[in-house]
Structures are given as structure tokens and as C-alpha cells.
Amino acid sequence: MAEAMRNTAAAAAPLPVHLGQAAAASNSGFNSGAGGCTCTVAQISDVGPAGNSYAIPFDGVLVASGLYVGNSVEPVDGPTAQVQTVHPTGASTGDVVSEGVVHSLLGLPKNTVDSFYERVPAHAGDVLAARFHGSFFIETTPYNFKTAAGGDVAEFFSTPAAAGGSLSGGGSEAKRRLNLEAVLEPDEDFDGYGDVSQDLCPGSPIAVSACSGTLLGSDLQGPRTQVPFCGGGCMRVQTSIGGVSTAAPTAGVVVRWRVMNAEAGDFRLRVLEFRPESSGVGSKAFEVLHASSLEHVAYPGGGLFARISSFPTRLPIPAGAYVGLSGPSVVGLQQGGGATTSYTVTNDVTTSNGGEGLTLSGLTQEGTLLYNADIEPDVDGDGYGDVSQDSCPSVAAIHEGSCPAPPGAGGRSGGAASSNPPPPGPIAPIVKTIAVKPKSFRAKPLGRTAARGTWGTKLKLNLSAAATVTLTFETKKGKRSQTLTKSLGAGPASIAYSGQYRRHGKLVDLAPGSYRVIARAKNAAGTGPQVRASFTVLPPA
Secondary structure, X not given: OHHHHHHOOOOOOOOOEEEEEOOOHHHOOHHHOOOOOEEEEEEEEOOOOXXXXXXXXXXXXXXXXXXXXXXOOOHHHOOEEEEEEEEEOOOOOEEEEEEOOOEEOOOOOOOEEEEEEEEEEEOOOOEEEEEEEOOOOOOOOOOEEEOOOOOOEEEEEOOOOOOOOEEOOOEEEEOEEEXXXXXXXXXXXXXXXXXXXXXXXXXXOOOOOOOOOEEEEOOOOXXXXXXXXXXXXXXXXXXXXXXXXXOOXXXXXXXXXXXXXXXXXXXXEEEEEEOHHHOEOOEEEEEEEEEOOOEEEOOOOOOOOOOEXXXXXXXXXXXXXXXXXXXXXXXXXXXXXXXXXXXXXXXOOOOOOOOOOOEEEEEEEEOEEOEXXXXXXXXXXXXXXXXXXXXXXXXXXXXXXXXXOOOOOOOOOOOOOOOOOOOOOOOOOOEEEEEEEOOEEEOOOOOOOOOHHHOOEEEEEEEOOOEEEEEEEEEOOOOEEEXXXXXXXXXXXXXEEOOEEEEOOEEEEOOOEEEEEEEEEEEOOEEOOOEEEEEEEEOOO
16 A cells, blocks of 8 residues: 555645635624724634635645724724634634734725735644734724624634744634635745745745746745736836846846736746937836747736746846836736836837837836746857756757767777767857947948047957857848958957948948847858847937
8 A cells, every 4th residue: 555655646736725704894893793802813613605714724825814904093002913823722722833924004905805915834724813903993903703604613812822822711702703814825845935926936945036047036025016007018127126236147048937917918028138328317228139928827816816927938138138027007016115126117019029129118117026037057158048958058059968978088998888979060159249349339430530439349259169250230120231251269359340331332331220230150060049239329429
């Protein structure tokens, strides 16, 4: 039997469940016996409604709570509520097993159910409970509410206890239910975070960091509200959180992205480059470098339920670039942050290539958007993340399978033949990096004399091997204006560029505007992948 059990596939993780029930305006007044208290209330039994039991059915994490807040919320009383779990030990006794933070009820909407972010460990066999502090006014926030079922029994403890403490001297109140609802999620990796709405990497104890590489953006934790309606869909770009830039610290590859969904719809992640020359006071502009495919997010349900949706991708990202999220009119927003936490909201675009090459601008707002992305290094510059996507991060031509053995490895002279695979054939050269410095410049003036420092720029490249590099210059709409070829050695190189090109045998200045240069290296081993950089030609001085 034991062997058979070991060979049985593991059962699927349980789905989130809605525990308990918040009161309603119709049964929260004096006639329901629902005055305030300084107490702990545990629901020791309940009979309905179906699917909203206060009994905890499996080990997990309480990730959200809600309770009805009454009309009388007086500052002098300092009204508070705190989620707890209790393990009953007798007819009127119990142990407080876990608890959340103490929530102040001051300033919250009255006469309605208010919700809270939680992260409270919960264990099968315990029951949902709450610790209240409030006044005894008729319209105060109730600690319980009246029902018609005799099997609904709330246990009232006038001397509350904290987690690890014991409760005694309780009084049972029949036909009463605790004014508290909560969402319970599984925690299969035992990291203390709910696997559905809190854990960035389910199945791993990493919990709230990148599953691999570096996390760009929010950790998706904390209280949540919604951003203002923008109509017709928007793109939002988180630029700083708590005074720290959310730009990519180094070049690499975005390998996955996530969104804490607030409504159903199609979402897309974009890699963006900040364009200061197109920005203004209170606004920022970004050029779309790359875009993921559209991914559909389904709303997880009403009320307290939320979900992190995660999607794999493979988007090269240069150092200093940002990731933006486009989608429906509403995306979850974490409260707080102030002026040091900001994002930009722009109109969205619908194109076959996700908007690559377009520049989008919009106003700067305060707040933390609930989306993020993982960026991995890409040492060999092949466009695959070195940690989770590239089996051979040191060889650009190999993304799957084994890396070649070092020369001379795997056998002794005169002995048996090596079992290592033969080394691969010649490897195509790669333009590892390309940059235009300065990025904004004026073309060399035709027929006029100008100081050298006022025009032109330099193309900075780094090659994996000696090669002939083809440089194609084109507008952001893809109209080609010039092609150059240069023979360069391995390593860094610098090419002066005047901003002029020949057309019908005559030199012509590039017109003021936005451009990109596309570079590709070629030698006897083959042709490497394209890399690109953007630049701007300024109007003549």
C-alpha cells in the first residue's frame, strides 16, 4: 500500500476558497445584538450559506479579508479589526494560532463592506476569528450579525489574546455569525505567501522576487485599489518605486512578465526606451523597442478574489530601458508611494508588430502599478535568457542541448575515444552591443562651415569576432535611407557618423526626426542576428 501511495501522482493543489461572511446594512443595527466590543470572536460552528464556512479546510494563507463597517466610526474610540485564526480546545476555550495586522477603521467608507490585504498562515481544523476594538454605539461596526440558523454559533471572548495566547471564559451566542470574510489560498511551497495572488514564483521559496534574474517593477504585495479610468485602453509605464528607478540595470532578456489583474482583457508587455527629446513638463515619451504577444487575462471572480497571471516571453532589453503594460482601461494599483513613486500613462496602440518603432507619450502619475517582469543576463548576445532559456549561455549558436566540451577535454592521448560530442562548426559573429553617442545630434551642414563639436555622432559597437558589419539606417516607419558596410575586428569599435548619405550621387542631410540603425555582422562562419539602436537628428542650428 505504501509503495502504491508513493507512485500515485500528487493531487492538484486546492483552489482558493471564500471563508466566512461580512454583515449587511439590514442586520447590522442594535436589534441584531451587534454592538461593538473589545473582544475576540471565533465562529465555532456554522450552517450556511453553503460555501462560506468559517472552518479552515486546508493549510494555506489568508490573503484578503472584508468586514462591514458601520456608520459610527469615532476617532475617540480608535476602532480596529484584526483577522485571527483560533484552534478550539474546549467548549469555551481556544488557542489563537495566527493573526494579521491591526486595521484601523477610521477614514474607511461607512455602511459598506471594506476589504484588506492579508498574509495570515492558516491551518486545517482551525476556525476564522477576529479581534475587535470599538464603541458600543448602536451604529458601530458589528462584531457579529443575526441569522435564522440555530447552528450558527459565535464564541465571544471578552478578554482577547494575541497569536500564541489562549482564550477562555467564552460565551456562546446562537444564531450569530462573525462579521468577517476572507480568502484562503494554498501555499504548496511553504513560503508563507498565497500561491494564487501573492507568490511571484509558485513552487519555489523565492516568493516575491524574480523567479530568475532581476525583478523589474512591483512585488505585487500590499493594499490595492484601482487606477483612474482612461477609456479605450492605455499603456502604463512604471518609472520609479520609492525613489528607485525601475529601468533595467543591465542589458539582457525579459523572460517572463506578470500582472495582478483587475479586469478581464488582453494585455501586452512592451520594452521601451525613454525619449527625453520628445518629453515635456509633467510628461514622458517612450519608443517601443519590442512587444510581447497579446495574452488574455481572465478576471478571477468578484469580491476579495485576485490573481497573478504570469506569461513567458523573450524580449531583448538594453540597459536603461523600461517595461510597460498595455491593456484594458483598468489595471490594479497599489496605494501609496507619493512623488517618489511614479508611472506614465499613454494611449494604447494596435499594430501587427505591437507598436515597435512608435513613440508614445503621456502624463506622469503617482502610484505603483501591479505588474512586473523578470530580466536575465544574455552574455553571448543571442537573445535568449542565460538562466531559463539558454542551455549554453557561452555559445551564441546553441540554445538547446549541451555546450561543446573545452578543447582537449574528455580523453587521454592514445586512449579510448572521448564520449563528449564533437565541437560545433564555425560560430557566426555577433554584434554584442550597439549604441549611438550622442543619441541626439545635428547632421553635418552642407555647404557651410560648422565647429566639429556641433554635428555628427559615433556608433559604438562590440563584436564577438572580426567581421564585416552592415549598418542600415531607416526611419521609425521602416523607410530605408542609407546602408554602410565596415570591416571591424573583434571587440569594441567606434565609427564616426555625419548624418549625411548619398542619393543619386549627391550628399544629402538626414531630415530632422527619429531613426534607427540596424547592425548585422558576417564572416566565413555565417551571419549573426540583428541588433538595433535608435537616435534623433535635430533641426539645424
